[in-house]
Amino acid sequence: MSDATAAQSGGENVVLRLPSGEHELKVVRAVEGAPGIELGKLLAQTGYITYDPGFVNTGSTSSAITYIDGDQGVLRYRGYPIEQLAQHSNFLEVSYLLIYGELPTAAQLEDFTTRINRHTLLHEDLKRFFDGFPRDAHPMPVLSSAVSALSTFYQDSLNPFDEPNVELSTIRLLAKVPTLAAYAYKKSIGQPFLYPDNSLGLVENFLRMTFGLPAEPYEIDPDVAKALDLLFILHADHEQNCSTSTVRLVGSSEANLFASISAGIMALFGPLHGGANSAVLEMLDGIKADGGDVNDFVNRVKNREKGVRLMGFGHRVYKNYDPRAKIIKKTADEILGKIGGGDELLDIAKALEERALSDDYFIERKLYPNVDFYTGLIYRALGFPTKYFTVLFALGRLPGWIAHWREMIQDPQTKIGRPRQIYTGEKQRDYKPVTER
Numbered sequence: 001m002s003d004a005t006a007a008q009s010g011g012e013n014v015v016l017r018l019p020s021g022e023h024e025l026k027v028v029r030a031v032e033g034a035p036g037i038e039l040g041k042l043l044a045q046t047g048y049i050t051y052d053p054g055f056v057n058t059g060s061t062s063s064a065i066t067y068i069d070g071d072q073g074v075l076r077y078r079g080y081p082i083e084q085l086a087q088h089s090n091f092l093e094v095s096y097l098l099i100y101g102e103l104p105t106a107a108q109l110e111d112f113t114t115r116i117n118r119h120t121l122l123h124e125d126l127k128r129f130f131d132g133f134p135r136d137a138h139p140m141p142v143l144s145s146a147v148s149a150l151s152t153f154y155q156d157s158l159n160p161f162d163e164p165n166v167e168l169s170t171i172r173l174l175a176k177v178p179t180l181a182a183y184a185y186k187k188s189i190g191q192p193f194l195y196p197d198n199s200l201g202l203v204e205n206f207l208r209m210t211f212g213l214p215a216e217p218y219e220i221d222p223d224v225a226k227a228l229d230l231l232f233i234l235h236a237d238h239e240q241n242c243s244t245s246t247v248r249l250v251g252s253s254e255a256n257l258f259a260s261i262s263a264g265i266m267a268l269f270g271p272l273h274g275g276a277n278s279a280v281l282e283m284l285d286g287i288k289a290d291g292g293d294v295n296d297f298v299n300r301v302k303n304r305e306k307g308v309r310l311m312g313f314g315h316r317v318y319k320n321y322d323p324r325a326k327i328i329k330k331t332a333d334e335i336l337g338k339i340g341g342g343d344e345l346l347d348i349a350k351a352l353e354e355r356a357l358s359d360d361y362f363i364e365r366k367l368y369p370n371v372d373f374y375t376g377l378i379y380r381a382l383g384f385p386t387k388y389f390t391v392l393f394a395l396g397r398l399p400g401w402i403a404h405w406r407e408m409i410q411d412p413q414t415k416i417g418r419p420r421q422i423y424t425g426e427k428q429r430d431y432k433p434v435t436e437r
């Protein structure tokens with residue numbers, strides 16, 4: 001038994017009889033350390049294909065970035081509890097932590113900030129890119145396309161093993177994605193783009209480029225900036241979620257950082273992942289329009305009416321309250337109280353949660369609110385349209401995607417991602433000409 005395996009407690013000993021001999025292993029749930037690695041390696045040698053749709057039990061990598069204990073509702077970035085980071089840190093500092101592994105010193109943070117500020121501008125030709133999209137285009141595919149286009153403007157990014165250029169691409173992404181996101185919004189409302197103002201912080205600059213007008217001074221509301229910064233921290237990483245796994249999978253073919261993150265943005269778009277934040281608000285709007293009866297809605301969910309799920313509820317890993325949702329719920333009242341928008345929808349959301357958490361359907365399945373349940377209410381109060389919410393998630397998740405791509409490219413264990421399948425089609429048949437079919 002390896003030290004890593006032996007060090008785990010609470011597991012069970014299993015004996016595997018494989019062509020390579022008998023192997024006694026302690027098998028534990030993969031919440032900490034490397035308990036599944038030995039087992040996975042042994043099974044891989046046998047050539048047996050394990051059937052695991054959705055990768056429920058498959059550890060696709062080892063990682064030192066984010067730790068989740070889904071049963072206990074624990075989330076830590078590089079070992080720091082999310083609650084502490086939410087209370088004391090800020091988004092730039094957390095981005096540094098995720099990407100470089102340590103909290104920055106004052107000098108490191110200043111250097112990081114200066115380098116990001118130097119790259120917030122977009123190439124004028126890249127700005128024209130937005131003209132090609134319809135005005136009512138969804139901002140997520142617009143953002144993904146624009147990030148993909150960065151590879152064409154910065155061809156020094158193409159070699160994933162060129163460390164100085166990976167570092168430059170990292171800074172370019174952190175600097176330019178907020179500008180791209182703001183321009184996607186401006187395009188959708190037909191207003192002119194604003195150049196970044198690098199005397200401002202990252203979040204403040206983004207707010208000004210999004211809501212400011214060229215001829216008018218834009219006054220930044222510190223409560224709004226603080227609320228958005230907090231939400232970005234809470235979204236910054238979440239281990240091998242669908243979009244991060246996509247970033248790693250695309251990157252495992254040695255595609256560059258921009259291409260991999262462009263793909264991650266599209267994985268985030270779906271309503272079962274990041275798109276749930278928009279879907280929750282649409283659900284709450286729908287309940288309100290139907291008279292506000294949460295019982296009726298919950299019954300429709302339980303009756304499995306086609307296409308009706310309790311959006312913002314349930315999670316692959318959390319079988320307890322999502323700690324991010326706990327923080328957001330706690331601060332939603334405070335934030336909405338300060339910036340306005342504590343409307344009927346918040347009451348409906350709370351009633352819906354209370355109703356669901358006392359219902360056997362949700363209790364038996366361990367379904368709790370996830371990070372997306374309360375965020376939309378805050379985004380709306382900050383002035384963002386529903387369609388734009390997932391772009392805000394993408395802005396928050398960006399440092400996590402970058403950190404995972406960099407960890408993946410440096411890991412000597414990385415192999416091209418290539419799952420197998422269980423073939424269920426025809427065994428073999430002979431071709432017939434079209435006249436005989």
Ligand SMILES: CC(=O)SCCNC(=O)CCNC(=O)[C@H](O)C(C)(C)COP(=O)(O)OP(=O)(O)OC[C@H]1O[C@@H](n2cnc3c(N)ncnc32)[C@H](O)[C@@H]1OP(=O)(O)O
Binds near residue numbers: 273
């Ligand atoms: C940032 C994020 O990505 S967080 C997730 C955001 N997504 C959402 O909020 C969408 C709503 N939630 C869901 O669709 C799911 O809970 C997911 C996608 C998050 C997780 O899916 P999985 O881990 O594959 O769980 P799965 O779909 O197998 O659900 C297990 C059981 O709970 C039920 N269930 C899960 N989530 C919900 C829900 N939100 N509403 C109603 N029933 C649900 C399933 O129908 C299933 O029941 P069954 O075993 O009787 O068929």
Ligand SMILES: O=C([O-])CC(=O)C(=O)O
Binds near residue numbers: 240370
């Ligand atoms: O971890 C997941 O599967 C989804 C999630 O909560 C996230 O990406 O933040």
